[in-house]
Amino acid sequence: MRTLTGKDLAVAIRAQTEAEAAAGPQPRLAVVVATADEASLWYVRSIAKAAAGVGIACDVVDLGPRAGAEQIGETLTRLSGDPQVHGVMLQTPLPEGASAQRLAAAIDPRKDVDGANPLSLGRLAAGLPAFPPATAAAVLALLDHYEVELAGRRAVVVGRSTVVGKPVAHLLLDRHATVTVCHSRTRDLASVTAGAEVLVAAVGRAGLIGAEHVAPGAVVIDVGTNPTDDGGLTGDVDFDAVAGVAGALTPVPGGVGPVTTALLLRHTARAANLP
Numbered sequence: 001m002r003t004l005t006g007k008d009l010a011v012a013i014r015a016q017t018e019a020e021a022a023a024g025p026q027p028r029l030a031v032v033v034a035t036a037d038e039a040s041l042w043y044v045r046s047i048a049k050a051a052a053g054v055g056i057a058c059d060v061v062d063l064g065p066r067a068g069a070e071q072i073g074e075t076l077t078r079l080s081g082d083p084q085v086h087g088v089m090l091q092t093p094l095p096e097g098a099s100a101q102r103l104a105a106a107i108d109p110r111k112d113v114d115g116a117n118p119l120s121l122g123r124l125a126a127g128l129p130a131f132p133p134a135t136a137a138a139v140l141a142l143l144d145h146y147e148v149e150l151a152g153r154r155a156v157v158v159g160r161s162t163v164v165g166k167p168v169a170h171l172l173l174d175r176h177a178t179v180t181v182c183h184s185r186t187r188d189l190a191s192v193t194a195g196a197e198v199l200v201a202a203v204g205r206a207g208l209i210g211a212e213h214v215a216p217g218a219v220v221i222d223v224g225t226n227p228t229d230d231g232g233l234t235g236d237v238d239f240d241a242v243a244g245v246a247g248a249l250t251p252v253p254g255g256v257g258p259v260t261t262a263l264l265l266r267h268t269a270r271a272a273n274l275p
Ligand SMILES: Nc1nc(=O)c2c([nH]1)NC[C@@H]1CN(c3ccc(C(=O)N[C@@H](CCC(=O)O)C(=O)O)cc3)C=[N+]21
Pocket: 039, 040, 043, 089, 090, 091, 092, 093, 114, 134, 135, 225, 232, 233, 252, 253, 254, 255, 256, 257, 258, 259, 260, 261
């Protein structure tokens, strides 16, 4: 079994991004935050730190966990219109009553570095240029880095979220995989996932995917980041059980996560260099 770690890939992406960022005016990313969620705030800190490391300016616009939808929307509109800002990201979760999906429509698609505007997903589905959500892009980047063949292969995505499941399915389709998307209403999940040559787990339920869900030799990408009682992080895949069956498997932490952060910055550098 190969463990598909994301750390070295993230280092390589950041090095490339640093060069791209240095090629033009300094890229600037604005991260809009309206939550006290600890995991989310951890991610924001890690984005800010990584941005500094590659020469990208990062403004964290913290509106606090009681911000209203209107204030968040106005902030996204202002940042989208600010010529100094190249990338705009709305961090989730949001306060009750604020819908990330609706608010993301206020992000200029040219600055939508986390692919949150429905226009970005639509363009992706149509095979047009757009920034995919960084997490979805990270799944493909890992598969490419480890030279996993996709054309003609059976790929199963578990999870149909707008931020991961749906965009990953489109990206895999674009690479000529035969794609099946499973979700909470899927009957006999294991019978479907066991047919996968490439299995992507993006549900948000710790340990959902066990040995019985995985075909011998399959490549398994674990997108889950579920907090554990001891303050750590665990995936949607029962790593030890699946490691005995799969041909290759990403760890959590140390798999998709670090690549996600690196790609968000790559998207920002590219947004800054758009003609
Ligand atoms: N609009 C939006 N887009 C997101 O992509 C988004 C979001 N909101 N809200 C919060 C979640 C969470 N998320 C993570 C990204 C990287 C790691 C990551 O790199 N984790 C490290 C380890 C962290 C640890 O050990 O505590 C790793 O996997 O190696 C984790 C979690 C992106 N999110």
